[in-house]
Amino acid sequence: MHPRYRQQIRALGGEEAQAKLRAAKVALVGVGATGSAIAQVLARAGVGTLRLIDRDLPELSNLQRQVLYDERDVEAGLPKAVAAASRLAQINAEVALEVEVADLAPDNAARLLGGVDLVLDGTDNFLTRLLVNDVCLSLGIPWVYVGVVGAEVHSFPVVPGSPPCFRCYLDAPPPPEAVATCDTAGVLGSAVLVAGGLAATEGLKLLVGAEPARGLFVLDTWYREAHRAELPPDPDCPACAGRYDYLGGQGQADTQLCGRDAVLLRAAAPIGDLGALGQRLAGVGELKTANAYLLRFDPPEPGYSLTVFADGRAIVHGTQEPSLARSLYARYVGA
Ligand SMILES: [Zn+2]
Known part of the structure; x- marks a missing residue:
C-alpha cells in the first residue's frame, strides 16, 4: 500500500x-x-x-x-x-x-x-x-x-x-x-x-x-x-435537449467583479507584444508589475489601475462602471 x-x-x-x-x-x-x-x-x-x-x-x-x-x-x-x-x-x-x-x-x-x-x-x-x-x-x-x-x-x-x-x-x-x-x-x-x-x-x-x-x-x-x-429535471431544459446557448455566447459581456471595485473587460484581441506595451505605458503612468503573463499599470487619472493580460483581457480597478473601464482601456491599451 x-x-x-x-x-x-x-x-x-x-x-x-x-x-x-x-x-x-x-x-x-x-x-x-x-x-x-x-x-x-x-x-x-x-x-x-x-x-x-x-x-x-x-x-x-x-x-x-x-x-x-x-x-x-x-x-x-x-x-x-x-x-x-x-x-x-x-x-x-x-x-x-x-x-x-x-x-x-x-x-x-x-x-x-x-x-x-x-x-x-x-x-x-x-x-x-x-x-x-x-x-x-x-x-x-x-x-x-x-x-x-x-x-x-x-x-x-x-x-x-x-x-x-x-x-x-x-x-x-x-x-x-x-x-x-x-x-x-x-x-x-x-x-x-x-x-x-x-x-x-x-x-x-x-x-x-x-x-x-x-x-x-x-x-x-x-x-x-x-x-x-429535490431537484427535478426541467423537461424544457435547452441544455438537456442539446441546445447550448451559453456556449453559443449568450449573456457574455464585460462584468463587474464580485466583492471588488473592479470590472473585467473581455478580450478584443491578444496583446502582440506585452513588453512593448509595458514600455509605452511606463512613459505615461506608473508601471507597477510586468511579467510574461500580465502588466499592471496606474494611469495618470488618480484612483484607477489596469491589469492587462497577454490574451487581451483586462481588469480595471477603481470602478464598477463597464463603460468607464472600457474607455480607460481604449485610452491606454487600444480599442
Ligand atoms: Zn438540464
Whole structure:
C-alpha cells in the first residue's frame, strides 16, 4: 500500500480507487476561494493531473479565504494559476499540473475543458457556471457545482445523461438585485473550506465510480442547518435537449467583479507584444508589475489601475462602471 495515501485508501475502500485517482485528469475553473480549497484536497489526494484555469491575480483582500496564497504571492504579482501550481507542486510533486491563465469563455471553453474526466467549480458567478454546464454536457464530462455566499454553501453534481443539469436548476443568471452575492453578504473563509471539502468529496466519488449525490445540498455553516432539496429535471431544459446557448455566447459581456471595485473587460484581441506595451505605458503612468503573463499599470487619472493580460483581457480597478473601464482601456491599451 502506498504509504502516502494509506489512510485515504482505507476510506475509499481499496487500492483500485487510488489507481483511478492517479489516472484521472481534473480541471478546476477558478483557483480563488473554493478553487484553492478543492485544488489542495485533490493534490494531496494524489489526483494524477490538475488543470488550473484562472483569469486573475492574488490580492490582499483574497488572503482571508484563498488558502493557496500568501502575502508573498500578492507581492510577486504572478497570476493565480501560476502561483497555485507552484504551491501545489510543493504539496505533492507526483501531481502533473497544467496552468491556463485564461478567462473561460465560449470561444476557448471546449479547449480549456476538453480531455478531462471531471470539472470542478471554483467560479464566483452563475454565467460561467452556465457555460461550464453547456461545455460539460456537450463533451460528456461530469462536473460539480459549488457556491458560497456569507456562511451558506450550495452544491450538487451534474452528470451528463442523468438530469437535472445546472440549467434545469437555473435557466439564466438572476438579476443582480435578486440574489445575495459576495458583494452584499460577504463570504466567510471557514464556509469556503467547508464548500471546498464538500465539492472535492463529490469529485473524488465521481472519479472512483461511487454513486453521486442527488439533489441540491444547502448547508448553513453558521446556524448549522443543512437540507437536501429535490431537484427535478426541467423537461424544457435547452441544455438537456442539446441546445447550448451559453456556449453559443449568450449573456457574455464585460462584468463587474464580485466583492471588488473592479470590472473585467473581455478580450478584443491578444496583446502582440506585452513588453512593448509595458514600455509605452511606463512613459505615461506608473508601471507597477510586468511579467510574461500580465502588466499592471496606474494611469495618470488618480484612483484607477489596469491589469492587462497577454490574451487581451483586462481588469480595471477603481470602478464598477463597464463603460468607464472600457474607455480607460481604449485610452491606454487600444480599442
Ligand atoms: Zn438540464
